[in-house]
Amino acid sequence: MSYKDKKVITIGVVRDLTGLSERQIRYYEERKLIFPERTPGGSRKYSFADVELLVEIANKIEDGVQTHEIRKEMLRAQKKQNQEDVRRKMIQGQLNAQFGLRKGPTS
Amino acid sequence: MSYKDKKVITIGVVRDLTGLSERQIRYYEERKLIFPERTPGGSRKYSFADVELLVEIANKIEDGVQTHEIRKEMLRAQKKQNQEDVRRKMIQGQLNAQFGLRKGPTS
DNA sequence: AAAACCATGTGAGGTATTCTAACAAACTTA
DNA sequence: TAAGTTTGTTAGAATACCTCACATGGTTTT
Incomplete structure (x- = not known):
């Protein structure tokens, strides 16, 4: 998995990156638009992809x-x-079935 | 700047990603090997590049x-x-001086 | 129009996470 | 031996995040 998809960003940083409020970010999760992971202690963790998605969501919300x-x-x-x-x-x-290589060592 | 260089990861996540202790991570900063940014409140923020660098540092430390x-x-x-x-x-x-395009609109 | 829903702000109280500073210990280097 | 290196641990304080509830102004549904 690429950096873009690794869930490592806390909500405060997401707030700063997107300009959204924490309330909004949590609300969009409640509406099943976004799916952060959690730390063992329960704190949300987002990916850069999530951040981008949040910006898209915010734009659509602005459009009504x-x-x-x-x-x-x-x-x-x-x-x-x-x-x-x-x-x-x-x-x-x-x-693969027609032309592909078998599984297992080939060299 | 790419995702790899954006400073967005808190120390707890870095700990989990690298397997290092927070003590070690802060100590390597004290020794000027790594340079996290800070939130307004003073919490450290690292990039994926920092995480990779920390792993390299840890390997060298292991080598004595x-x-x-x-x-x-x-x-x-x-x-x-x-x-x-x-x-x-x-x-x-x-x-550019010999063959390059001028600044300004070209089309 | 009343009721219901939508989106967001705010506040309270609690938990999690991070901070610095200090001391200790085991080890290495000078 | 004295000094430096690396790491753990502890303590107390500050920051960040959590859920839940209530409020508000707007929109949709009945």
Whole structure:
């Protein structure tokens, strides 16, 4: 996993990076738009990808889009992405079956 | 600046990422091997690059190298890097002067 | 219009995390 | 032996984060 996706940023830093309030950030989580990890003690940890997503969410909110609409959009995009992933993996699987290398040591 | 260099990670997360103790992380700062930023309240903030550097430092310490030796190495490497940067920029400057585009709108 | 929902601010009380400073200990170097 | 290195630990204070609840002004639904 790349730096962009590692959940290492606390909410205060996210607040400073995005300009959002902590209240807003927590609220968007409550509305299932964002999914931070937690420390053992319960503090939220976000990734840079989360930060970018939060900015996108904030822009849509500013445009008057409601959180449940944003959530639907995200689920649609997610589903589409999953379909593409499945197709890509199936094709790769077929190629491997026909021409690919076996598992295990090859050298 | 890339994600790798943004100072956003608190010391507890750095501890978990590196396996070092907070004591060690602060001590290496005291020995001028690492330079976190601070929040307004005084909490340290590290980058992913810092995390990688800390791991390298820890490896050298394990090999019995002392912090002041590591610091010298780092200063040497830094100086060398600066020299290379200067040369590269000078050459680029010459190329621009001879063949480069003027500043300002070009289209 | 009343009721319900949305998005956000704020405050209280509690827990988690981080800070500095100091002392100790084991080890290495001078 | 004296001095320096590295790390652990402890203490007390400050900062940061947590949840929950109530308030408010706007919008949608009934």
